[in-house]
Amino acid sequence: MSVSEDAPVRVAMLGGTFDPVHIGHLRSAVELHETLELERVHMVPAHVPPHREAPGVTADERLRMLELGIGDTPGLVADGRELARSGPSYSVDTLTSLRRELGSQARLVMALGQDAFLKLASWHDPERLFELAHLVVIERPDHPASPDQELRALIEGREVVDRRDLFARPAGGLLRLRLPSRMAISATDLRRRLYAGRSVRYLLPSSVESYIVSRNLYR
Template sequence: MTLCVGIFGGTFDPFHHGHLTLAADFAKRLHLNQLILLPAGQPWQKAHNTTLNQVSAASHRLAMTRLGAAQLKLPETEIIVATDEIERASPSYTVDTLAAWRKKVGAHTSLSFLIGADQFIRLDSWHQWPRLFDYAHLCVAARPGFSLAAAPPVIATEIAQRTAPAHALCLLTHGLILLDSELALDISATQIRAQIRASRSTLNAAAPPSLPAPIWHYIRQHQLYQSTL
């Protein structure tokens, strides 16, 4: 039986209930033996020039990812929080991350990488993007109401040639695309940060329903996402 490994990467700023649901669905849909939660290091396409877009310190995002991982109850899946990208001094490129993980898991392991639909339709802007399929399958998580019709022709071609059902991904090691309505993320970390900033202080603010209690406690403890105005 082929070993199935899935990588769920993101800034996780903060890690929220949407991430928990998506991680669980990802693991169950692909019958993953291992689920890798991979906080981003220095996402080169993220804007850093405004307070609203600034990415929190890697140490905080890693801590919140670990707290989130502890909330996942997946008895058939080993959950690993990886620090590969955080420990990398240079900007992180997904193709390098997947190449490194392919070496770790071996040539005969099915390796899948979860990506948001909004990122997927811009895949042709990524560094050496065609090589992603040399290392892993891509699983596309759509936001409710999001359409892949906006994908450029080069991505539409990949969809037509590579789309496969979930069970096929564990039969092959890499190269397929999973478009599955079960993989959907309807909570925005950007909105959560804006909501916390609007409260001016987390000390007496009510916990947002989209955040697990341990992560809300961490945000309050470290006074994250506070307005500088």
């Protein structure tokens, strides 16, 4: 990394259901880590997702698959802090926890995909998200962005063009990021394949596939 040793720490949170975690999730986390020159990326499985129906496997199983998928990958962390909280897994609570740990000067990022970004104005306390962190929107090749009026009002004046501008302050900015691989892998499609007994080879890490088979998940 080219970030100087005395610069504020740069950390990202990448949340999701990870139902199951797949190569697209993991490759995006690796490329996010490299592109933004982060110290680490916390991949945080939601315990009780507030924006979708409950997953068909337990939060503990999803965390274990995430741990297996990450393995020894440098810079990636399987973070189970949302599993310790009751009630809906709001991102603002997770960012509050991370900000408390990292301190006021840390450069904290919440990374999310375009589909989640387009619904941001309906999230719990969306203004507070920008008080706690920067938002980095990972663009997807199959999901063009078209913000509605409420979202445009929320992000007005926040967008920057590169990481240098983003990290000039601890929080409050918005950066759209096109990662090199841009894998359009769908967890929904993976669950359908698993249910039907079709191959998921090369879409999941082999360790995750083995865990799913051993526990007879998604069948």
